[in-house]
Amino acid sequence: MLELDAPRCVFYDLDTPITLQRLSSGTSEYLRYGQISAFDLYLSFTGGNVLKRLQQPYGVRLARPLYGCDDPDLYCRVEPRPKFA
Secondary structure (H helix, E strand, O other), X not given: OOOOOOOOOEEEEOOHHHHHHHHHHXXXXXXXXXHHOOOOEEEEOOOOXXXXXXXXXXXXXXXXXXXXXXXXXXXXXXXXXXXXX
């Protein structure tokens, strides 16, 4: 990456199906249809066919999943608290 002559434009979408629905209906407040093809990499919390849709009709150069995770040393399973049952 250090040899790249330009920065890469990357977008990380935490709810890609909703983004695509809003783009289709013209109600997206944070992304326009014409902007998507400018991304070098589109990271999505969603995988599967959604990634193909990003690359085919929307023109994303590279769409890949980046799923959420947690640190098991910081977040471990505990017994449920009755007040939240």
